[in-house]
Amino acid sequence: MGASRRWRTWPKRFKDEVNGISGVAGIGGTAMAVGSWALVTGPVGVGLVIGGLVLSGVSVAYASIKAIPPQLLRPEAVAHTSMPQGDVDSIDPPLSKLAIIGPSKAGKTTLRERLAIQRTNDLRTQNISAYVLPLSTQPQIFVAVLDASGEVLSQQFRIAESADMLCIVLDHNESDTEFEVRDDRLADHAKFLDQVRSHLRECNGKRLQWVLVLKNKRDLWEAAPAQQRQHFADFCLEQAKTWRSGNFADAVTEHAHSNEIPNDVADVAALIATRVRS
Ligand SMILES: Nc1nc2c(ncn2[C@@H]2O[C@H](COP(=O)(O)OP(=O)(O)O)[C@@H](O)[C@H]2O)c(=O)[nH]1
Numbered sequence: 626m627g628a629s630r631r632w633r634t635w636p637k638r639f640k641d642e643v644n645g646i647s648g649v650a651g652i653g654g655t656a657m658a659v660g661s662w663a664l665v666t667g668p669v670g671v672g673l674v675i676g677g678l679v680l681s682g683v684s685v686a687y688a689s690i691k692a693i694p695p696q697l698l699r700p701e702a703v704a705h706t707s708m709p710q711g712d713v714d715s716i717d718p719p720l721s722k723l724a725i726i727g728p729s730k731a732g733k734t735t736l737r738e739r740l741a742i743q744r745t746n747d748l749r750t751q752n753i754s755a756y757v758l759p760l761s762t763q764p765q766i767f768v769a770v771l772d773a774s775g776e777v778l779s780q781q782f783r784i785a786e787s788a789d790m791l792c793i794v795l796d797h798n799e800s801d802t803e804f805e806v807r808d809d810r811l812a813d814h815a816k817f818l819d820q821v822r823s824h825l826r827e828c829n830g831k832r833l834q835w836v837l838v839l840k841n842k843r844d845l846w847e848a849a850p851a852q853q854r855q856h857f858a859d860f861c862l863e864q865a866k867t868w869r870s871g872n873f874a875d876a877v878t879e880h881a882h883s884n885e886i887p888n889d890v891a892d893v894a895a896l897i898a899t900r901v902r903s
């Protein structure tokens with residue numbers, strides 16, 4: 626018996642491979658063959674043509690093999706592990722994907738660690754990764770939590786477009802100790818989310834099931850002067866409204882939150898469980 630794989634994903638995987646490195650070699654090989662046919666005569670030309678054709682053939686073969694879908698994995702077998710984003714598709718039964726997005730230092734990775742109740746020892750997030758998070762439900766439900774670098778917009782786009790649910794992490798200040806609600810930080814959030822929405826509109830992806838807007842670091846902003854707090858609350862409300870009116874999701878909800886308050890983290894986990902089940 627061969628291992629079970631999602632063979633119908635092979636054509637797309639092959640196309641992606643051909644568009645990638647092996648494709649470049651393939652095109653290069655073909656160009657080499659054609660170019661040398663036209664330009665060089667004699668044994669050198671023939672040698673180059675053969676070399677070019679062999680290079681093209683080898684890269685097509687390489688892409689065909691690399692495109693073989695990975696073996697299907699049971700969620701229990703990969704619980705509490707991180708994997709590349711694409712590998713989530715080889716989990717069976719399929720998992721809902723929750724992408725945590727926001728600019729750098731908003732608290733995305735900390736949220737994922739707190740939900741996971743463990744450190745993933747990834748100090749500054751560099752790459753996209755998917756973490757298989759078991760929720761405390763009966764029967765057990767798993768969700769793939771996608772995290773990426775807040776500094777690399779293309780990574781934020783990629784996780785947002787593939788997600789079923791989006792968790793938007795807002796904060797009042799990029800610091801992890803200051804109370805002050807800073808306008809430049811709010812402007813960064815607004816600009817960031819504008820870009821994400823434009824991207825989602827452009828890529829015309831599937832409708833999100835849920836957008837969760839977290840007003841993170843409340844352990845800090847709750848200590849800011851009343852007027853600043855109000856300003857932050859109005860800003861977050863406005864953001865939630867923009868997502869709602871853009872019709873991106875079945876539901877948009879907004880919550881005060883702190884990664885430093887265990888009850889808040891437990892509430893987020895419970896909210897996720899409710900949404901994944903429905
Ligand atoms: N005070 C406070 N600090 C937080 C909170 N969430 C995250 N941080 C801190 O903010 C910094 C950036 O967090 P990180 O999760 O790496 O942000 P990311 O870039 O969005 O992944 C770290 O020093 C965290 O400890 C929070 O709710 N309260």
Ligand SMILES: [Mg+2]
Nearest residue numbers: 733734749750
């Ligand atoms: Mg991070």
